[in-house]
Amino acid sequence: MTDPRIADPRSRQRQARTTALACLGIVVGMTALAFAFVPLYDLFCKATGFDGTPLRGAAASGPVSQDKMVVHFDTNVAPGLPWRFVAESPQVEAQLGATQTVFFRVTNTGTTPSTGIATFNLQPALTGSYFVKVQCFCFNEQTLKPGETMDFPVVFYVEPGIKADSNTRDLTEMTLSYTYFASKNGQPQAALATPTGTRAN
Numbered sequence: 001m002t003d004p005r006i007a008d009p010r011s012r013q014r015q016a017r018t019t020a021l022a023c024l025g026i027v028v029g030m031t032a033l034a035f036a037f038v039p040l041y042d043l044f045c046k047a048t049g050f051d052g053t054p055l056r057g058a059a060a061s062g063p064v065s066q067d068k069m070v071v072h073f074d075t076n077v078a079p080g081l082p083w084r085f086v087a088e089s090p091q092v093e094a095q096l097g098a099t100q101t102v103f104f105r106v107t108n109t110g111t112t113p114s115t116g117i118a119t120f121n122l123q124p125a126l127t128g129s130y131f132v133k134v135q136c137f138c139f140n141e142q143t144l145k146p147g148e149t150m151d152f153p154v155v156f157y158v159e160p161g162i163k164a165d166s167n168t169r170d171l172t173e174m175t176l177s178y179t180y181f182a183s184k185n186g187q188p189q190a191a192l193a194t195p196t197g198t199r200a201n
Contacts, residue, residue, distance in 0.1 A: 065096035065160040071131075073102065074177035080189070081182040082110030083144070096160040099134065103151045106180065108144035115143040117183035120176065127174040130162035141183050 071094050073087035084107040094100050108114055118138045122128045137152035144150060154176075163169045181188035 063160070064098045065163070067096045067160065067163050068093050069096060069158050069162070069171070070094075070173035071100075071156075071158070072173060072175040073104075074175055075104065076177070076179040077116075078179055078181045078188075081114060081116050081180055083107060083114070083116055083180055084109050085178070085180050094156075094158050096158050096162065099155060099157045101153050101155045103153050104137065104178070105149060105151050106142065106144065107149040108146055111146050113143060113145050115141055115183045116180045117141050117186070117188050118178045118180045119188060120178050123175045123177065124168075124171065126165075126168050127158075127162065127171065130159040130165075130168065131174065131176070132157050132159060138178065141186055 070091055072091045073089070075085045075087055077083050077085050084105075086105055088103045088105065092100060092102060106116070117140070120136075120138045122131055133154065133156050135153060135155035137154070142150065142152075156176075158174075162171070183189065
């Protein structure tokens with residue numbers, strides 16, 4: 001015997017609408033999660049140092065270790081931004097637990113004012129949870145006039161706990177890498193472009 005609910009066209013229409021609304025709800029939910037994932041992932045990385053993201057914190061107040069770590073500085077400028085970008089020194093030997101300051105110099109080599117914003121990464125990625133930035137110019141828009149030069153400090157320290165972690169205790173060096181991108185409304189443009197190196201000598 002045929003189920004009258006299946007034979008009724010109105011019932012089939014209601015079922016079709018219910019199915020369509022459920023599918024639409026899933027699509028909307030997945031889209032919302034996709035947009036939320038990026039800022040949530042960014043917050044997670046900043047809070048934990050995951051994926052080579054340096055931590056943000058106050059100046060070091062704990063004991064200073066006799067151990068040291070060589071910190072290399074890699075500076076890059078993405079295509080489309082006519083800037084020269086270098087660190088005052090290509091590397092420093094940082095005593096663990098001691099606060100250090102390194103200056104970075106940017107110069108607009110173009111003929112018009114331009115605005116840039118720097119992103120960063122730390123390698124090996126495992127060192128991110130032990131590298132603490134106290135002050136940094138990253139993610140702050142900077143506008144330079146033609147020929148203008150500005151110096152920006154990075155204040156940081158490497159936590160002594162890096163030597164107590166079995167995953168990082170044998171490491172003797174790390175690289176803090178910055179890339180300047182052209183910026184619009186506080187966001188880096190052409191973020192997928194391959195940066196051209198302007199590594200300090």
